[in-house]
Amino acid sequence: MLSSTKGLFRKPDWDLAASCFERAATSFKIARSYDQAVQAYTKTSEAYFKADGIHLAGKAMENAGFLLAQNLNQPQRAADAYKQASDLFMADGKMDRAAEELEKAARAMENIDVNAAIELYSSACSLFEQEDRGRFAQEIFKRAISLSVRSRKYAKAIELIHRQSLVLQKLASRSHMYKANLSLLIILFALGDEVEAGKQFNNMCANDAGFAQSEEADIGQSLLQAYDEVDQVLLEKTVRRQQVTFLDNEVAKLSRTLTVPGESLSFQPPTSSYRTNQQTYKSSAPPPSSSSAYGAPPPTKHDLYGRPPSNQQPAPSSPPPPPQYSGPQHGYPAEKQGYPVEKQQQPVSDVDLDEEFARLNTNPSSHQQPPRHDQGPPPPFHHHDDDDDEDDLR
Known part of the structure; x- marks a missing residue:
C-alpha cells in the first residue's frame, strides 16, 4: 500500500521517456515505417522539452x-517541423542553428508556396543580422534574391539587395557589393523605373568613389544611356558584357529581356512558319531566266562550243594561239573540242582496184610519184611484191 502511494506521487522521468x-x-x-518514426520523434521532442533538454528537443x-x-x-509538414526546431534552438540561444532550420523550411516550401519561402529566407537573414553575423547570411541572401527574381x-528582391x-x-x-549594385540597377530597369535607377546610380557613385571607377559602374552608365537615347542595340550590347554573366544566374537572364520603351528584342530565332513560307515562295515562284539573273542574253549552242553561227561571219580578229592539249574531254566529240582531226580516206571501189592492178602489171615504175619541191630526192627504187602494193593501196 505504501509503495503504491509513493508511486502515485512520484514525478515522471522525462529523460527516460525521451530515451525510450x-x-x-x-x-x-530502420523498418522504414517513416510515419511512425515521425510520431516517435515528435514524442521525443516533447519529452526532452519537459526534461529541460531544449537543444535535444530541437534536434x-x-x-x-x-x-x-x-x-x-x-513539404508542408516538413516546414512546420523545421520551424518548431528553429523556435527550440532560438529558445536555447543558438541563433545560428535557428537560422539554419528556417533555411531548411524555406527550401521545403519553394515548390508549393513561393511567398512563404521568401519570408522564411528573410527571417533567417534577420536572425544573422541581429547577431551581427551577417557574413553567414550571404548564401541565404543569394537564394532569396534568386527566388524573388x-x-x-522584384520589390522583394530590391529590399533584400539593400539589406545585403x-x-x-x-x-x-567591394567586389560583391559592386555586383549587388549592378543587380539592383538591372531589377529597377526590369520594373520600368529608369528614373529611380538613375537616382540609385548617383547615390552609389557618391557613397563609394571606387564604384565609379569599376566596370559595373561603366555597365550601369551604358544602361542609363541606352534608356535615355532609346537605343536598343546599345542595350543588348551592354547586357552581353562579361561582367553581367558574373551576376546571379536569374539576374543575368533577366538582363537579356530588357528593352527600351517602344522597342523589342532585335534578335528573334527563326520559326517553323518562316521556313514554311520560304519553301512556299520557292515552290510557287517561276524559275528566273538566265538573262534576268545575270543581265545577259542566254548562251546559244555556238557560244557553248566557241564557234560563230553559220549565218553570221566571224569578226576579224587576231588568230588565236594554238590550243594546248590537255587530254580528251569525255562527253564531247573531238571536232567540238577544237583539236585537229585526221580526214578519213574515201573508200576505193572494186573497179578502181582492178584498173590499178592492171596498170601496175604493165608499168611497175608508174606508181612512183614525182618528188615535191619541198622534199629531197626520192629514195632508191626497190622492187615490191604485189602483196606489198596491195597493202600500200589499202
Missing part, C-alpha cells in the same frame, strides 16, 4: 522534418 521514444523512432526508421524535431521532406515527400517579386549591401559594406567586400 528516441530508440523507438530509430527502430521505426528531435529536426530529424522529424528530415524524414517528412526526404522520405514522405510532405525568378518568381517576379549594408552587410557587404560592413564587411568591406
Whole structure:
C-alpha cells in the first residue's frame, strides 16, 4: 500500500521517456515505417522539452522534418517541423542553428508556396543580422534574391539587395557589393523605373568613389544611356558584357529581356512558319531566266562550243594561239573540242582496184610519184611484191 502511494506521487522521468521514444523512432526508421518514426520523434521532442533538454528537443524535431521532406515527400509538414526546431534552438540561444532550420523550411516550401519561402529566407537573414553575423547570411541572401527574381517579386528582391549591401559594406567586400549594385540597377530597369535607377546610380557613385571607377559602374552608365537615347542595340550590347554573366544566374537572364520603351528584342530565332513560307515562295515562284539573273542574253549552242553561227561571219580578229592539249574531254566529240582531226580516206571501189592492178602489171615504175619541191630526192627504187602494193593501196 505504501509503495503504491509513493508511486502515485512520484514525478515522471522525462529523460527516460525521451530515451525510450528516441530508440523507438530509430527502430521505426530502420523498418522504414517513416510515419511512425515521425510520431516517435515528435514524442521525443516533447519529452526532452519537459526534461529541460531544449537543444535535444530541437534536434528531435529536426530529424522529424528530415524524414517528412526526404522520405514522405510532405513539404508542408516538413516546414512546420523545421520551424518548431528553429523556435527550440532560438529558445536555447543558438541563433545560428535557428537560422539554419528556417533555411531548411524555406527550401521545403519553394515548390508549393513561393511567398512563404521568401519570408522564411528573410527571417533567417534577420536572425544573422541581429547577431551581427551577417557574413553567414550571404548564401541565404543569394537564394532569396534568386527566388524573388525568378518568381517576379522584384520589390522583394530590391529590399533584400539593400539589406545585403549594408552587410557587404560592413564587411568591406567591394567586389560583391559592386555586383549587388549592378543587380539592383538591372531589377529597377526590369520594373520600368529608369528614373529611380538613375537616382540609385548617383547615390552609389557618391557613397563609394571606387564604384565609379569599376566596370559595373561603366555597365550601369551604358544602361542609363541606352534608356535615355532609346537605343536598343546599345542595350543588348551592354547586357552581353562579361561582367553581367558574373551576376546571379536569374539576374543575368533577366538582363537579356530588357528593352527600351517602344522597342523589342532585335534578335528573334527563326520559326517553323518562316521556313514554311520560304519553301512556299520557292515552290510557287517561276524559275528566273538566265538573262534576268545575270543581265545577259542566254548562251546559244555556238557560244557553248566557241564557234560563230553559220549565218553570221566571224569578226576579224587576231588568230588565236594554238590550243594546248590537255587530254580528251569525255562527253564531247573531238571536232567540238577544237583539236585537229585526221580526214578519213574515201573508200576505193572494186573497179578502181582492178584498173590499178592492171596498170601496175604493165608499168611497175608508174606508181612512183614525182618528188615535191619541198622534199629531197626520192629514195632508191626497190622492187615490191604485189602483196606489198596491195597493202600500200589499202
